[in-house]
Amino acid sequence: MAGTAPGPAAPTPAAASTAAAAGLVDVTTLVPDMALEIRYAGNDNxxxxxxxxxxxxxxxxxxxxAQALQRVxxxxxxxxxxxxxxxxxRPARAVAEFVRxxxxxxxxxxxxxxxPNLDKRELLGDYIAPVSGHSRGATLDLTLMQCGAGGGDCRPLDMGTDFDFFDPRAHTESPDTTPAQRANRLRLREAxxxxxxxxxxxxxxHYTLxxxxxxxxxxxxPIQ
Structure with a gap:
C-alpha cells in the first residue's frame, strides 16, 4: 500500500537523525545480491x-x-x-508527499x-493515508521470482496486477485472478x-513483521 497499514493510532515521532541511529539496516549487508527495484527512488511510480x-x-x-527477510x-x-x-x-516525509x-x-x-477504475478522490483512505506502517521499519513491498538452474535468469511470477495497482484485483485473495496467479500470491504469503x-x-x-x-x-x- 502506498500510504497506510494497520497500526498504532498515534505513533511516536522518532528523534533519530540517521538510519544507523534509528537501527535501520541495509538488507544488502545480509544478502548482498538481493534483487531490488526501489520504485520510489526513481520515476517508475x-x-x-x-x-x-x-x-x-x-x-x-x-x-x-531484515534478519527475518534474509531467512525467507x-x-x-x-x-x-x-x-x-x-x-x-519509508520516511514519513515520503508519506506526506503521497498525501499531497x-x-x-x-x-x-x-x-x-x-x-483505472477509481476516482482519484477514492485513493485517500484505504490506499493512501497520512501514517504508514512502512515508516516503522518493519514493513515492505515485494514479489516472488522463479529462477533457472543455478539460481540465474530470475523472472517475476505473474501475480495478476503490478505493484501499487489501486484496485480490488490487487487484494491477495481476489477472485478476479487466474488459478496460477492466485497460487503465486499464496506461495509468496506462505514463504x-x-x-x-x-x-x-x-x-x-505488502508484508509486516x-x-x-x-x-x-x-x-x-532519509534513505541515502
Missing part, C-alpha cells in the same frame, strides 16, 4: 518522479525484520525462487496504469508467513 526522502535505491529495515530469501533459494523488493522503510499527490486532482497522469511476516489483505505485495520491533515509533530519516 504513481507520482511520476523520485519521492521525497528516497535519495538512494536501498531497502532499509530494522534489524529483526535463503529458504526460497533452495527451491529456485527469489524475492524482488519494491519498497521497505492524492489531493492534487489535476494530476491524472498515472491513472491508466495505477487506478513470508513462515518467518513471521503478516500480509495486508488488500495488497498481495509481527510483532513489530518498534510499533510506537515513526521514522523520518
Amino acid at each position: 504513481f507520482t511520476g518522479g523520485p519521492v521525497d526522502g528516497y535519495r538512494a535505491p536501498k531497502c532499509l529495515l530494522l534489524g529483526p525484520a 530469501e535463503m529458504s526460497l533459494r533452495e527451491r529456485q525462487l527469489r524475492l524482488k523488493l519494491f519498497d521497505c522503510y 499527490w492524492a489531493g492534487d486532482l489535476s494530476d491524472q497522469r498515472s491513472k491508466p496504469r495505477y487506478y 513470508m508467513a513462515a518467518q513471521g511476516f503478516r500480509n495486508y489483505p488488500l495488497e498481495w505485495w 509481527a510483532p513489530e520491533p518498534a510499533p510506537p515509533m515513526l521514522y523520518d530519516v
